[in-house]
Amino acid sequence: MIDLFEIFLTAGFWAATIRIACPLILGTIGELICERAGVLNLGIEGIMTVGAMSGWMWVYQGGDLWTGLVFAAFVGALFGLLHSLFTVYLGLSQHVSGIGITMLASSLSFFVFRMMLPSSTTPPKIVPFKPIHVPGLSDLPFFGEALFSHTPMTYLCFAIVPVVIYVLYRTPVGLAVRMAGESPMAIEAQGINVLTVRTGAVAAGSALMAVGGAYLTMSAFDAFYFGMINGRGWICVALVIFASWRPGKALLGALLFAGLDALQVRAQQVAGAFIPYQFFLMLPYVLSIAAMVIMARRARYPKALLVPFRRGERI
Numbered sequence: 444m445i446d447l448f449e450i451f452l453t454a455g456f457w458a459a460t461i462r463i464a465c466p467l468i469l470g471t472i473g474e475l476i477c478e479r480a481g482v483l484n485l486g487i488e489g490i491m492t493v494g495a496m497s498g499w500m501w502v503y504q505g506g507d508l509w510t511g512l513v514f515a516a517f518v519g520a521l522f523g524l525l526h527s528l529f530t531v532y533l534g535l536s537q538h539v540s541g542i543g544i545t546m547l548a549s550s551l552s553f554f555v556f557r558m559m560l561p562s563s564t565t566p567p568k569i570v571p572f573k574p575i576h577v578p579g580l581s582d583l584p585f586f587g588e589a590l591f592s593h594t595p596m597t598y599l600c601f602a603i604v605p606v607v608i609y610v611l612y613r614t615p616v617g618l619a620v621r622m623a624g625e626s627p628m629a630i631e632a633q634g635i636n637v638l639t640v641r642t643g644a645v646a647a648g649s650a651l652m653a654v655g656g657a658y659l660t661m662s663a664f665d666a667f668y669f670g671m672i673n674g675r676g677w678i679c680v681a682l683v684i685f686a687s688w689r690p691g692k693a694l695l696g697a698l699l700f701a702g703l704d705a706l707q708v709r710a711q712q713v714a715g716a717f718i719p720y721q722f723f724l725m726l727p728y729v730l731s732i733a734a735m736v737i738m739a740r741r742a743r744y745p746k747a748l749l750v751p752f753r754r755g756e757r758i
Contacts, residue, residue, distance in 0.1 A: 450709045454588035459708075461593060462663055464701035465600040466491070469655030470679035471686070471693045472607055473648040477523075478683055479611065480644035481624035481747040485541025486526050487652050488676030489548030494519045494653025496552040499660035499667040500559060502569045512596070512657055519653020522548050523646040531641045534751035545676070553669060566666035572596050596662040601694075603651070608690045620644050624745030627752045637752045652676070678731070685735040687742040699734065703727035 450456050470491055477484040484490075498515030502508055522544055529540040560567065572594035580591040611617035619640045622630045627637040655675075660667045678700060686692035704727045 450706060454585045456705055456709060457589035458592065459705040460698060460702045461590070461597060462701075463704050464697045465597055465662070466655040466658045466675055467679060467682065467697035467701060468600050468604065468694055469651050469658065470676060471682040471697055472603060472690055473651030473655065474679050475683050475686065475688055475690060475693055476607070476611075476620065476648035476651070477645050478748055479624045479688055479745055480620045480641045481627065481745055481750065481752070482527070482530055482641055482645050483537045483541060483749055484523070484526060484544075484645060484648060484652075485538060485680065486522060486544025486548060486649070487541075487679055488672060488674070489545035489552075490519050490522050490649050490652040491656030491672045491676050493522065493548040493552045494656030495660045495671060496556055496656075496667050497653070498657030499569060500555070502661065503567060504559075508572055508661060511661060512654055515653045515657035516650035519656075520646040520650040522653075523649025524642065526649070527642040527645045530751070531638050531645070534753065537749055556667065566668040568665045569661070571660075571665045572662045594662045596658055600655075600658065604690055604694045611690065621745075623752075624747050627747055631752075641752070652679075655679075681731065681735050684742060684744075685731075685738045687738065688745060696734075700727055700731050703730055 470487055474484055474487055494515040497518040498511040501511040501514045506514070526540055526544050529535045529543075530537045574592050574594050577591040581587045583591070609617075611621060619630055619635055623637055623640045623644065630640070631637050656672060659671055664671070682693055682696040682700065685696040707724060707726050710726075
C-alpha cells in the first residue's frame with residue numbers, strides 16, 4: 444500500500460497522466476462540440492484513426508509536422524462533413540451513420556497505409572515533436588518534469604480547452620451552436636440556418652478528433668500501427684456524458700481516466716506478483732464507468748440531441 448501511495452509522489456506519474464490525457468481531451472472536446480449542436484458523432488473512433496494515419500503519412504512523405512497536423516484536421520473535417528450529409532441534411536440515423544463512418548475511416552486508413560507502404564513489415568518511424576525546454580520552469584524539481592517537459596502538441600491540447608469554452612459561452616457563434624442542440628427553431632426564427640450551424644460544428648469537432656489521433660503518431664509515438672487508437676474514441680463519448688456536456692469538466696474527466704490508466708501500469712509493477720495483471724487493466728474502465736453513472740444521473744443533455752431538424756416542424 445505504501446508503494447502504491449508513493450506512485451502519486453513521482454513526477455513521472457503526473458507527466459504520463461498528462462501525455463495519456465491529450466488525445467482524450469481533443470477527442471472529447473470534439474465530440475462535445477458535435478453533441479452541443481445536436482449531432483451524436485459515433486464516427487470518432489474511425490476519425491481518430493484516419494487522423495493518426497494521415498498526419499503521420501504526411502510527415503513520412505516529407506511534410507512538416509505542423510502542416511501534418513493541419514492535414515489531419517482537414518481529413519477529419521471531411522469525414523465530419525460526410526457524417527453531416529447523412530445526419531443533418533438527409534436526417535438519417537445518427538447511430539448508424541456514425542458506426543458507418545468509423546468502419547469506413549478505419550478501413551480506409553489501413554488500405555491507404557498498405558497501398559503507400561506495401562512491403563513494410565514493421566511500422567516505419569518519423570521524427571515526432573520533441574519536448575521543449577521552458578526557461579526557468581523545466582529545471583524545477585518535480586514540477587519541471589511533471590508539467591514543463593512536454594511537446595508543443597501537449598500544450599496545444601490544454602490551450603484548446605479555454606478557447607472552446609470562450610467560443611461556446613462568450614461568442615455569437617457559440618450561442619448558435621448551443622441553441623442548435625437545445626432549440627433549433629429559436630435560431631431558425633432569427634434567420635440563422637440550423638443546418639449550416641450543425642454542419643460547421645460537426646466538421647470542427649471532427650477536425651479536433653483527427654488531431655487527437657495525430658497526437659498519438661506525431662507526439663506520443665513516432666509510428667502508425669493498426670489498433671493504436673484502441674477504443675479511445677468510445678472513451679471520449681463516455682467522457683462527454685461524464686462531463687455533462689461542459690468543456691471544463693471534460694478536461695477533468697480526461698485527466699481522471701488518464702491518471703487511472705497511468706496508475707494501472709505502475710501498479711502492475713508494484714503488486715503484479717500478488718494480483719493478476721488483468722485486474723489492473725480493467726481498473727481504469729471500471730472506475731470510469733462508475734464515475735460516469737454517478738455523474739450521468741444529474742446530467743442535462745441537449746434537448747435536440749439526436750433529433751433531425753426539418754424546417755417547418757416543431758421539436
